[in-house]
Amino acid sequence: MNHLTDALAHLPPTAVYTVLALVVFAESVLLLGTFTPTLALLLTAGAMARTGAVHLLPVIAAATAAAVAGDRLAHWTGHLLGERLRTGRLGRRIPAGAWQQAETLMTRHAGRSVFLGRFLPMVRTLTPHLAGAARLPYRRIAPYSATAAVLWAAAEAGIGYSAATSLQQILTVGGPALAVVALAALATTLWWRRSRCSARGAATIPRGHPGRKNEAPVR
Numbered sequence: 001m002n003h004l005t006d007a008l009a010h011l012p013p014t015a016v017y018t019v020l021a022l023v024v025f026a027e028s029v030l031l032l033g034t035f036t037p038t039l040a041l042l043l044t045a046g047a048m049a050r051t052g053a054v055h056l057l058p059v060i061a062a063a064t065a066a067a068v069a070g071d072r073l074a075h076w077t078g079h080l081l082g083e084r085l086r087t088g089r090l091g092r093r094i095p096a097g098a099w100q101q102a103e104t105l106m107t108r109h110a111g112r113s114v115f116l117g118r119f120l121p122m123v124r125t126l127t128p129h130l131a132g133a134a135r136l137p138y139r140r141i142a143p144y145s146a147t148a149a150v151l152w153a154a155a156e157a158g159i160g161y162s163a164a165t166s167l168q169q170i171l172t173v174g175g176p177a178l179a180v181v182a183l184a185a186l187a188t189t190l191w192w193r194r195s196r197c198s199a200r201g202a203a204t205i206p207r208g209h210p211g212r213k214n215e216a217p218v219r
Contacts, residue, residue, distance in 0.1 A: 021066040028070025046160025063153035078132025102126035118148035
């Protein structure tokens with residue numbers, strides 16, 4: 001982290017925005033997405049904006065544009081590679097848990113999976129690829145991609161801007177905390193949708209059917 005901060009601090013503002021955009025865009029590449037430190041970079045850029053070295057709005061704009069462009073590339077790549085995504089040499093290097101999480105999101109939520117996945121490291125790399133592999137038209141996920149990119153970039157750069165004096169502590173605690181919050185939100189959403197589906201399913205079972213439980217007998 002110190003090396004990253006020092007490197008960015010010695011760059012002119014235009015170079016900082018360019019580096020930020022390139023790293024965020026690279027996260028959409030299937031293998032590189034596992035290793036790119038986008039959280040640290042956005043927090044650092046936000047902290048630099050607090051000191052006046054760069055401006056916060058261009059930081060957010062650069063990260064947002066790169067995230068949207070990266071999702072578009074990932075969707076195209078997924079459409080091109082199809083099932084080879086997971087079984088290929090690069091796909092096998094992604095942890096199985098990340099694949100399962102991304103596939104669960106994609107199966108249940110389609111475009112919304114791209115929105116939710118943006119806030120989960122590694123999963124945000126996989127969901128646009130899976131949308132393309134599933135032949136989901138890009139226009140279906142584009143609004144979710146753009147909205148999530150703005151919120152994600154603003155939140156992480158904003159945290160760095162607001163907590164510039166304690167950035168190291170934010171990097172240590174903030175990453176896991178953001179992931180926990182995102183997972184809790186996802187779990188709540190899945191539970192709510194499952195409850196609704198169960199309720200609708202029960203309502204369609206005819207009265208007196210063995211599958212309809214806790215029903216008083218018809219007199």
